[in-house]
Amino acid sequence: NQLNLQSSKKEEGVTSTFLVLMIDQVDEVGRILWKVQAKQANYTAQNKLGVVQNPFGELFQDGKVVYQVRADKAEIERDAQKLFLKGKIIAVDPNNGVELRGNELEWRPKEDLLIVRNQINGNHKQVQAVAREARVKTRQQRIEFIGGVVANAKESQLQMRTEQLLWPVKEEKLIAQKPIQIDRYKNKQITDRGRGDAASVNLKTNIATVTKNVQIELVDPSMQIATGAATWNLKTDTVITNSKVRVLHREENVTVTANQGEFRIPQKTVFLKGNVTGIGQRSQSINSQNLTWFLDKQLIEAEGSVVYKQADPPLTFKGEKAFGNINTQNISVTGGNTGRRVVTEIIPQPRE
Template identity: 40%
Template sequence: MGWIRSIALPVVLVSLLITGVGCRPEGRGADRLAESSSAADEVDSNLVFNNITLEQVDENGELLWKVDAEQAVYSPDQRNADIINPDGELYQGGKAVYQIQAEKGEIRRDGNRIFMRGNVVATDIESGAVLRGDEMEWQPYEDLLIVKGNLTGTHPQLRFTAIEARATNEDRQIELFGAPIEAFTEEEPKLRLQGERLIWKLDEEMVISERPVQVQQFEGEQVTNQANGNAAEVNLQAKTIRLMQTAILTLADPPLQLSGDAFLWNIDQQTLISDQPITAFQREENIIMTANQGRIEYDPQIAYFTGNVRASGLDDQSLLTSDRLTWNIASQQVDAEGNVVYTQPDPPTTLRGPRAVGKLQDQTIVVSGGRVETQIIPNLQ
């Protein structure tokens, strides 16, 4: 059932005019109906209607969209209508899911697509997310709302800029396109996401990127921590970021650069967890550590590494290997356990034992516990 029927023109006019006034107060509506009805005989050539309501239903009689407009001008073949100041609702399953406004629009005969242009505002009724742009397109049978051109979005959790947004109500998601997209969280701690394509899962409160993305944490206007990954999942409610596929996280305090295949960065708890190989580089002391797994706590600045741990002092070429290692980043003390081996080039020394405690940069490593082996290679020159 279309928004304009294939019947005789006078009946079409009366049908549309009744629709246009049906939801307004009886007195004013009756006046408009009388005025428009008397004018209908004069507008056969241009088909202009003022203060009209247009709607489209599917084969089951459920609304697909309903739009009020100040004016509708039909094409001579009655296939399209240009509308002025449209304001209405878009429906899915007979339920209004979006509210829309614009300066002008176009509706096509089959009603399968609506176009809006000029200061477009589209609001997701359930979540309150608002999309603003230059153009909008609604494809009801595809469950697809497209907004583009100077696109901005606002929501209590997130605001963003992009080139284009594609919203699907059944999936409850908004897909953002652009280079770059910028998205800012509205709650503390503040984050900025930049990428080429972001998927915002409204009900799950997640922002997902399957392409390279950068996440920055702010204190005031200052960037404190920054993460990059080839993919990421940001949980807006839990305030966690899962970085995947070659991730790098640069921390300001403690001053560390962390890299690996996958991280879970908890903003509120100030922790970083990796269940895959991880590398930590301490810039100030020029120390690098690698392990199969790791956990870093910003406060009180302690890192825990397990599995094939290697701690290297790059300045003096010292190396400490173990099964497990705890690193107090603030004091620079390490506590290693399990199959400990410590080597240093000057003087050439190798120590083996179950445990070691000390500082790499000072070469003050003490190996203890059980059987300890010491090998000192004399300088024969």
Template identity: 40%
Template sequence: MPPEIKAWDQNKVWDQKSMGWIKTIGLPCVLLVLLGLGSCRQESRGANRLAEDTAAAQQVDPNLTFNNITLEQPDEKGQTLWKVRAKQAVYTPDKQLAKVQSPSGELYQDGKPAYKIQAKEGEIRQDGNRIFLRGDVVATDVESGAVMRGNELEWRPKQDLMIVRGNLRGTHPKLILSANEGRVQRRQQRVELSGNIFAETRDEPKLKLQGEKMVWLMQQDRLVSDRPVQAQRIANNTQVTDQANGDTAEVLIGSRVATLRKNARVLTVDPPLLVTGNSLIWNLKRQTIEADQPVTVVHQQEQTTLTADRARMDLEPRVARFTGNVRAIGQRNDSDLASDTLVWTIPTQQLVAEGNVVYNQADPPATVRGPRAVGRLQNRTVVVSGGRVVTEIVPPNP
């Protein structure tokens, strides 16, 4: 169904005698045009309403210009698809396209306003299936209050698709973002972002994300990406503390939990740890890092490396727990310890290992086995105990 055009033009009126348009000043003209071939009705103070004359209207120049115009488009059920007001509209000779200046209005879904829009200029096709807006585009989601700004906007109502291109900036009660392009499917609550993406949560602690492709599943409160993503923890609104990245990522926005997979790594400032693996779950609110696959943790200052099948690091009390094929290596003193489980108190560097413990040191050479061990690798003071045997290894005096 073609768009219905309601226009008010104070510069032209239809002259019934000459069957043409004439210029006038101060005499309002109300036009109702369908498919560019409708009828024109002139009303003025003290004048009778002119009868609609379809045959005369067909002689109108196809290059029609309307000022202060309102365009509406219904769907097959008669529900409004969109309503656009413009300062001026100019139709092309084939009547297939209307170019509008300073457009503003509403985009509808199921007969209800979905977005409020505005721009510097735009184009509206006769079939009503597409609207193009350009220049300082603003689209506001009526329900959520989310706002998207950009250089261009394309609305495809039948596909439930709004595309914002060029210098996209978006604000939402939970998220601030920017990208080269955003494709919004409102019914699915899905936003596909591409190109130079920056996304930042609003609530503390803030999580900032960078990447080239992300999908925002709004109803699920998730951001997902099958491309490399970099994540940063922001303190005091500006200070970058911990950082992370992975070849793929999934982020729960509300709880600020980032799951990084494939070549994942998290670098923390306090304590100074580098955590690497193929599956890391970083919880910014609880200050934890969990690994459900083999993981490596390096304390760079103490030159200590720990590996295990699984691990959990509590960064606030600074305690790490490792499970399965655990190995702790002290590079300074060439010592290492293997066990089934291990608890590492990071500030004191104390290790508590249990299950099939094997401790090795190079100087003096020694190997001790037992069910349990407590000590520190840095000064090679490790006590291995269990059953009736207790072995203490103390480095010789210098």
């Protein structure tokens, strides 16, 4: 623990004023923990508090610089276990380029923990984030944002809102284990929105995985997707779910449920598999094993044990394939290649 003073002016009492202040801190085996240099300081030895101008510091772990710290003005408090700075702080990891800005910084080298608090703004070539607090594990290069987190993945134009977000910088991922909202932007306008109880975004592949109580709202086509888990490819604008899914097309007022689904957003095409049930706005329905939904043409193509029902006029068609518009009740049912006949059931109306 070394305090070097240059060009000093000392007064009797509790406060000393120095034009140059340099603080070095080492551990029990002599490894450097931090260095701080300032041009001017008011230093109170009794409570180890100093008000310094233009401080610059280096934080060390395992003998290597893990963060560089600077500010226009800051208060410094230190002991053998930690360093505390208060002011407009900028901390930069020279290894990966992460920049953290805040109003308080605490360095606990024995815990390998750097904490930046109070109006956090983090910036990197891949991510920009704001939060109330950031906690950094320097050896692992893992950053945890806590409280009112808003993080932007720059390449994919994706914004995440949650209360806690983990950023393993080396792994190029953003991970949320708490409820999260994900907004997709194009030309500064929200085009898609996803919600779930947990999510992860791969910054390298631009693929988001959302799990637990997933809801995705698309602007074009105007559609709501509800499922247990979904993979959202932000490069191809594709959503894939291998769990039970419910789809609502708001404009057509058509609802479809299935065991699995794939949504190709630019092509406005939906592929649904397993126990597919579609219901139109006049309670007409279609059941099948597979269904392709061409949203821009308002057409469906169903295959496998097809059953189509409508109430007005009351009809039931059974076959292997079906094609048409469920809302206009213009459906063609065929027997496919199985040799099975199409079965038509006509339900007579009761006489008045």
